[in-house]
Amino acid sequence: MKKVIVNKVRCKKCNDIIKSTDRHKFKRCKCGSIFIDGGTDYQRYGLGLDRQGITAVDADDYIDFSYSVYDE
Secondary structure (H helix, E strand, O other), X not given: OEXXXXXXXXXXXXXXXXXXXXXXXXXXXXXXXXXXXXOOOOOEEEEOEOOOOOEOOOHHHEEEOOEEEEOO
């Protein structure tokens, strides 16, 4: 089983570091390119959308600082 210790990412576009600390604590970076959710219960993060609804970033535009521990 996976235990999430830290759930945080940094957007390379706006340099914003966002951290989800509680379950269902949805956070978006300043420029709206990435989001994170789940706190220490689960990890969910993804890429934001531009105003036309088209993916504005790719996987090279953020750095994942999350940390998890896996039980046996």
